[in-house]
Amino acid sequence: xxxxxxxxxxxxxxxxxxxxxxxxxxxxxxxxxxxxxxxxxxxxxxxxxxxxxxxxxxxxxxxxxxxxxxxxxxxxxxxxxxxxxxxxxxxxxxxxxxxxxxxxxxxxxxxxxxxxxxxxxxxxxxxxxxxxxxxxxxxxxxxxxxxxxxxxxxxxxxxxxxxxxxxxxxxxxxxxxxxxxxxxxxxxxxxxxxxxxxxxxxxxxxxxxxxxxxxxxxx
Amino acid sequence: xxxxxxxxxxxxxxxxxxxxxxxxxxxxxxxxxxxxxxxxxxxxxxxxxxxxxxxxxxxxxxxxxxxxxxxxxxxxxxxxxxxxxxxxxxxxxxxxxxxxxxxxxxxxxxxxxxxxxxxxxxxxxxxxxxxxxxxxxxxxxxxxxxxxxxxxxxxxxxxxxxxxxxxxxxxxxxxxxxxxxxxxxxxxxxxxxxxxxxxxxxxxxxxxxxxxxxxxxxxxxxxxxxxxxxxxxxxxxxxxxxxxxxxxxxxxxxxxxxxxxxxx
Numbered sequence: 499x500x501x502x503x504x505x506x507x508x509x510x511x512x513x514x515x516x517x518x519x520x521x522x523x524x525x526x527x528x529x530x531x532x533x534x535x536x537x538x539x540x541x542x543x544x545x546x547x548x549x550x551x552x553x554x555x556x557x558x559x560x561x562x563x564x565x566x567x568x569x570x571x572x573x574x575x576x577x578x579x580x581x582x583x584x585x586x587x588x589x590x591x592x593x594x595x596x597x598x599x600x601x602x603x604x605x606x607x608x609x610x611x612x613x614x615x616x617x618x619x620x621x622x623x624x625x626x627x628x629x630x631x632x633x634x635x636x637x638x639x640x641x642x643x644x645x646x647x648x649x650x651x652x653x654x655x656x657x658x659x660x661x662x663x664x665x666x667x668x669x670x671x672x673x674x675x676x677x678x679x680x681x682x683x684x685x686x687x688x689x690x691x692x693x694x695x696x697x698x699x700x701x702x703x704x705x706x707x708x709x710x711x712x713x714x715x716x717x
Numbered sequence: 718x719x720x721x722x723x724x725x726x727x728x729x730x731x732x733x734x735x736x737x738x739x740x741x742x743x744x745x746x747x748x749x750x751x752x753x754x755x756x757x758x759x760x761x762x763x764x765x766x767x768x769x770x771x772x773x774x775x776x777x778x779x780x781x782x783x784x785x786x787x788x789x790x791x792x793x794x795x796x797x798x799x800x801x802x803x804x805x806x807x808x809x810x811x812x813x814x815x816x817x818x819x820x821x822x823x824x825x826x827x828x829x830x831x832x833x834x835x836x837x838x839x840x841x842x843x844x845x846x847x848x849x850x851x852x853x854x855x856x857x858x859x860x861x862x863x864x865x866x867x868x869x870x871x872x873x874x875x876x877x878x879x880x881x882x883x884x885x886x887x888x889x890x891x892x893x894x895x896x897x898x899x900x901x902x903x904x905x906x907x908x909x910x911x912x913x914x915x916x917x918x919x920x921x922x923x924x925x926x927x928x929x930x931x932x933x934x935x936x937x938x939x940x941x942x943x944x945x946x947x948x949x950x951x952x953x954x955x956x957x958x959x960x961x962x963x964x965x966x967x968x969x970x971x972x973x974x975x976x977x978x979x980x981x
Contacts, residue, residue, distance in 0.1 A: 633924075
């Protein structure tokens, strides 16, 4: 199972529930930036299921003929500004990130989270010059947790997953983006039946409940 | 040469050659020039060369005295000090980067004072890239030069001193020429290591075009969006490294004979 980095916590929970319901199945995950994963699958990595953080990256897979079926959107997400606990710099919104003295980090534009960040900045009509482009959301969260960056743009689910280590500053719906997460079984999967079973489970009410518990929006 | 050994050697050469051949095969030759002259590529290349050369210079300036200390001065705990200085050679680079954070980052042991007192921050700056590269590459120079200094016959230096030469003169005109091949080899190794550094750089210095995005980082990121460009950039790095290794070949192999001669 290849899944976007932002799904680390949620799919861990889904994996546990799936294994409890199907004890003879062994579920293994590889979490990374969605674009990295597509590159690996394109190069021939043996994968059963792929879950991406945006439709564009999933399209790269389907365009290359590497998906075994039509992708289904299984969850949605929004982005948030992530800051240190107790928000020492008093950041109130995205507009504050345009301040040149702030150390802002985001995902690289080629990664879904990065392209969402660029969109949000455009929606807000501001120019933000980040100090670093990270390879995935975990990199952004780490830099903020360690105190190296003042603020970052990550998914709301990442803020929830990081718990007390960070604080989130919500972005108003008018300028926010809705990230749609598609999932699809991969062509030539080593375990095609298992792949379909997992996809069905994710789309089922119990799967959706688990995703909601981690902060994802409905499909 | 016995046939089985020849076969093994042949397989090994193929092992090293195959990835390179693979790259050459998949390279998009028709678009290659466009990718090469692309802003991203040229910026990353220039940054890589500048930072790796700075890191090599720092490695020489600080590494040679360290090598001298470890080779010539006997003090309690010398073994531990040597292990400490060479640690970053075996440490996974990302671990090195994280460790540099805790030392020199904004909240680091020393870093917080650098920030408070002098307003100097190293993460996300080109200086940070140089620091990360020096951290991982200096041990290669230290280990090479230390070995050469140990092999060096101290009587040559003693003779120079008894003839009235100052310590600095002796070092400059007797010691340095004698260890020159090892110094050059060590500098080349350090430079190559600095040029290829990825983990510590992306963790400690971050990734931003023009400031901290060195070639390895540019290759990694373009692999996600444009694999063809990544291949071309990778080939550029290989070509440069290959050229340097080819050019300095004689000096490298010369070091073994020279040191043996001097010690005799």
